[in-house]
Amino acid sequence: MPRVRFAPSPTGYLHVGSARTFIFNWLYARRNGGTMILRIDDTDVERNSDQSLDSIFEGLKWLGLDWDEQYRQSDRLALHQEFAQSILAKGLAYRDFTPQVAAVEDAPHSGDTWLCNPGQREIPQEESDRRAAAGEPFVLRYKVPRDTPEAVKFTDAVYGEQSKSTADIEDFALLRSTGIPTYHLASCADDVDLRISHIVRGQDHLTNTFKHVLIFKAAGYEPPQFAHLPLLIAPDGAKLSKRKHGPVVSVTTYRDAGFLPHAFINFLCLLGWSPKDDRERMTREELTAVFSFEGINRSNAVINFSDEEPFDAKCLWLNAETIRTMPATELSAVLAPVLAEAGIDCSAERLALITPLIQERIKLLKDLLTVGDFFFAKELAPYDSAELIPKKGDAAMALQALEKALEVLPGAEFSHDGLEAALRAGAEQLGIKAGQMFEPIRVAVCGRKTAPPLFGTLEALGRDVCLERIDKAIAKLK
RNA sequence: GGCGCUAUCGUCUAACGGUUAGGACAGAGCCCUCUCAAGGCUUAAAUACGGGUUCGAUUCCCGUUAGCGCUACCA
Known part of the structure; x- marks a missing residue:
């Protein structure tokens, strides 16, 4: 059974790229009857924050995807250190006592590749042990084979055969001078301990994977399967930040x-x-x-x-x-909180009437507030009375139509069909086109020309509101 | 600089040597229609460049260019 993990570091809110990584892991686990593990990679003590941890959980909760096991790397430091010690004991790592240098901002990555600090690899075992025992700070580095370059290889499920010469891999750190493991070490130690079968992660780790393969092998384990994902980037070509x-x-x-x-x-x-x-x-x-x-x-x-x-x-x-394409009742259910959040009071019955009217007109749930504003406003936003004038008509026609509506509406059955019958008949009596009848009413009632279909809108608005708004429109015209 | 990865319409992508290079979104137009949507139809739009290999390259190989990643005691 596959065991996969999503391993975010809580140093920022949940990123869309991370979300996709989670989803692909989840899909793979669920597809193959595997186990989905959430592991918080919080070894970077300086940059961790509770807010970003919250943001990760909030985001995942919203997505509605679950996981089966959960771990936090900071709870597992002893395991990581033991893992590092075993590599050191095998002579595959060494202590580097070079004092820490402040990272140079925008260091010009020119010239020769840095592989290791001079002299450190050659420090005799006894001296190294003695200095460490004396409390001298050091970083534990992986001792990349240097005598004869050899190829480090792995097969990626997405990128295929990968190979890199040890001559191009620097002596990367396993343990910082604080004793806290680096990402590379902690990640591999946990992947081994959690028996991860497939590592599915962003392509930014593709070249790191050579180091990981070295770590797995040094510790005596076969590396898991890898699947690296192409990165999500912004329109300017840069990584999303x-x-x-x-x-x-x-x-x-x-x-x-x-x-x-x-x-x-x-x-x-x-x-x-x-x-x-x-x-x-x-x-x-x-x-x-x-x-x-x-x-x-x-x-x-x-x-x-x-x-x-x-x-x-x-x-x-x-x-x-x-x-x-979702059932209107379901849509209503997710729309209700949107209204509540906006401080709008609307009964479930009324929302049920409104939902089908805006369903194919909104792209985002929040659009309800703009597309359907007139359903919820006590007072319509001011509009130009010229808006009331129908196509190929004049103010007199608008007035005529509105007055007819006022005459017909009080007695009409306030349903889609009843309203349509009443208003079409009204138009006929006036000798104007149906559209010319509907337009002024729509504007009177919605405050603008583009709105959902008229009859359903009138029904959802209710007789009193309709009559009141038409009244006001007539006053505007006069 | 070194190493690694990548390159098809504006964008997401399909075509695992032979297609009029397909689909979707976005764009344009038409139809439908009480406005707006939705829907239907139509249209414009791509194989980065140069060499090979092959009867035949989007597809395989090499080079160039461009982009991205790694090159930290970040992840």
Whole structure:
């Protein structure tokens, strides 16, 4: 049975790329009857924060995807240290007593590749032990074979055969001078201990994997299977970052904007993966049934957004499609909290009337507040009385239509069909086109020309509100 | 700089040597229609460049260019 893990480090909110990594891991586990593990990789004490930990859980909770086991690396330091000691004991690592140098900002990565600090590899065992015992700080480094370069190899489920010469791999750190393990060490130690079978993660780790293979082997274990995922990038080609691209990189932004979790998951799945049969809208079950590493491609995928349009058009479309095709009662249920949050009081019965009217007109749940504002406003926002004048008509015609409505509406049956019959008859009596009759009424009642279908709208608004608003429109015209 | 990875319409992608290079989103147009949507139909739009290999390259190989990643006692 496969065992996979999602291992975020709590140094920022849940990133959309991380969310996709979680989803692909989850899909693989569920597809193959495996175990999904959430492991918090919090070895970077300086940068960890509780807020980002919260953000990760919040984001995952919203996505509605579960996991079977949960760990935190900081609880497992003893295991990591033991793991490091075993590598040291085998002579495959050494202590580097070089004092820590402050990282140079924008270091020009030119010149020769740094492989190790001079002299440190050659310190005799006894001296090394003595200095360590005396409390001299050191970082434990992996002793990459130097005598004859050899190829480190692994097979990636997405990128295929990978090979890199040890001559191009530096003596990377296993333990910091504080004794805290580095990411490389902790990650491998935990992957071994948790019996991870497949490591599915971002392609930014592809070259790190050579180091990991070295660690696994040094500790006496066969490395697990690897599957690296192409990166998600911004339209400018750069890796998505909060500093550069703002809140669009955070999962909670999508939640707060009114995306449905499944639409978002569906969108993310389509970035860097394809079912190869032109299907795009897929249920969670369909995704689970068809997901495989073979469908993952190798080039980075752009999430399209701009200042004007903060969300990728396809994500928006997927969300709109999901909204349109869900049962109206279900939509009402997710719309209710949106209203509540906006401080709008609306009964379930009334919302049930409104939902079908806006269902195919909103892309985001939040759009209810703008597309359907007139349903909830006590007082219509001011509009130009010229708006009331129908096509190929004049103010007199508008007035005529509105007065007719006032005459007909009090006695009409306030249902879609009843209203349609009454208003069409009214238009006929006036000798004007139905459209010319409806237009002024629509504007009177909605405050604008583009709105949901008229009869349902009138019904949802109720007789009193309609009559009152038409009254006001007439006064405006006069 | 070194090493690694990548390169098909604006974007996401399909085509695992032979297709008029397909689909979707976004765009344009038409139809439907009480406005707006939705829906239907139509349309424009791509194999980065240069060499090979082959009867035949989007597909395989090499080079160039470009982008990305790693090159930390971050992950």
